[in-house]
Amino acid sequence: MISTEQLADVFVDVADTLVDDFDLIDFLHKLADHAAAISGAASVGLMLADHTDQLSFVASSSAAAQHLELIQLQNDEGPCLDCFRNRTPVIVSDLSAALERWPKFAPLAMAAGLNAVHAFPMRLRDRTIGAMNIFGAVAQPLEPRDVQVIQALADVATIAIIQERSIARAETLTEQLQGALNSRIVIEQAKGSIAQALGLSVDQAFEVLRTRARRNELRLTDLAHRVVTGAVDIADL
Numbered sequence: 001m002i003s004t005e006q007l008a009d010v011f012v013d014v015a016d017t018l019v020d021d022f023d024l025i026d027f028l029h030k031l032a033d034h035a036a037a038i039s040g041a042a043s044v045g046l047m048l049a050d051h052t053d054q055l056s057f058v059a060s061s062s063a064a065a066q067h068l069e070l071i072q073l074q075n076d077e078g079p080c081l082d083c084f085r086n087r088t089p090v091i092v093s094d095l096s097a098a099l100e101r102w103p104k105f106a107p108l109a110m111a112a113g114l115n116a117v118h119a120f121p122m123r124l125r126d127r128t129i130g131a132m133n134i135f136g137a138v139a140q141p142l143e144p145r146d147v148q149v150i151q152a153l154a155d156v157a158t159i160a161i162i163q164e165r166s167i168a169r170a171e172t173l174t175e176q177l178q179g180a181l182n183s184r185i186v187i188e189q190a191k192g193s194i195a196q197a198l199g200l201s202v203d204q205a206f207e208v209l210r211t212r213a214r215r216n217e218l219r220l221t222d223l224a225h226r227v228v229t230g231a232v233d234i235a236d237l
Contacts, residue, residue, distance in 0.1 A: 024164055028059035031157045035132060036061040039150055042114060042137040045069040047080050048122070048130035048161070055084055055130065064112060065135055071108055078105040083119035083131040089151060090119040094139040115139040120151050122158040129158055183221040190224035197234040208237050 032044040043065035047055040055073060060066040072078030079090040079102075092098050095115050099106045109117060116136035121128050132154045134142075187209070194205035213223040226232040 024161065025059065027160065027164075028157075029061075031132075031153070032059050032061040032065070035134065035150060035153060038153070039134055039146060040136075041134045043068075043135045045080070045133040045135070046122075046130060047073075047084070047133075049084065049128070055081065058130070064114075065133065068105075068109055068112065068114070068135060069133060072105055075104040077102045079117045079119035080131045080133045083121050084128060087121050087123060087128050089121065089147060090117075091142055091147065092117050093141045096139070109135070113137055116142075118142055118147075118150075120154040122154045122161070124155070124158050124162055127162075129161060132157075183224075186221060186228055187224040190227040193227055194234055194237060198237070212237050 028046050028048075032046055035041070036044040041061075043060065043062040045060040045065035045068060046058050047069060048058045049055050057066060057069040057073065060069065068078075069080065072080050079092060083090045093116050095106050095110055095117055098117075114135045114137060116139050118134040118136070120132045120134070122130040122132060132150075134150065187206075190209055191202050191205045194200065194208055195202050198205070198208070200208065209224060209227070210220060212218075213220045216223070223232070227234060227237075
């Protein structure tokens with residue numbers, strides 16, 4: 001039975017991702033350590049999916065867990081993969097009963113001293129981003145309440161990860177937008193300089209700038225910057 005006293009601190013720690021120096025990999029290793037501590041598991045491993053839904057190992061509470069996660073990926077079988085594909089927890093209290101289900105993974109896991117494996121989907125509504133593997137040394141049932149708590153931990157962690165990804169995506173978009181705005185300012189400055197120097201309209205100045213950029217295979221922004229800084233003689237345009 002999971003210790004109730006540990007739960008509050010664990011969930012607060014897992015949910016505390018709204019910080020400037022949030023480190024995703026460190027967070028995932030911390031999650032694996034927490035999951036191992038509150039469940040009493042021998043080790044815990046985590047896999048996350050990329051944009052093509054291909055799982056990759058990302059963190060673990062021990063080298064043994066990392067090894068077992070990689071075995072699953074190499075052989076395309078195991079609790080973590082089944083859990084991710086079916087979006088439901090996989091509870092196997094006695095690994096010897098799963099030799100036919102996972103003919104490559106199960107014997108290797110048992111040889112490593114593990115006799116129970118459980119996997120929990122990292123999901124938010126209809127989106128599954130990975131799975132968390134719980135490896136136990138002793139073949140014994142996992143209490144229904146423990147299943148609920150570990151799944152809740154995986155769900156909270158999923159929210160934190162999706163939030164971090166969303167923030168990173170938003171920051172990227174913001175940087176791209178700011179870059180576009182900065183480019184536009186430089187281009188407007190270059191148009192004004194060309195128009196004034198050559199006695200052209202702003203539209204004509206822009207055509208001169210664009211034609212020169214295309215002819216010389218330059219980015220419009222780069223040529224505009226050269227005009228503004230004096231690196232290009234406007235008379236030569």
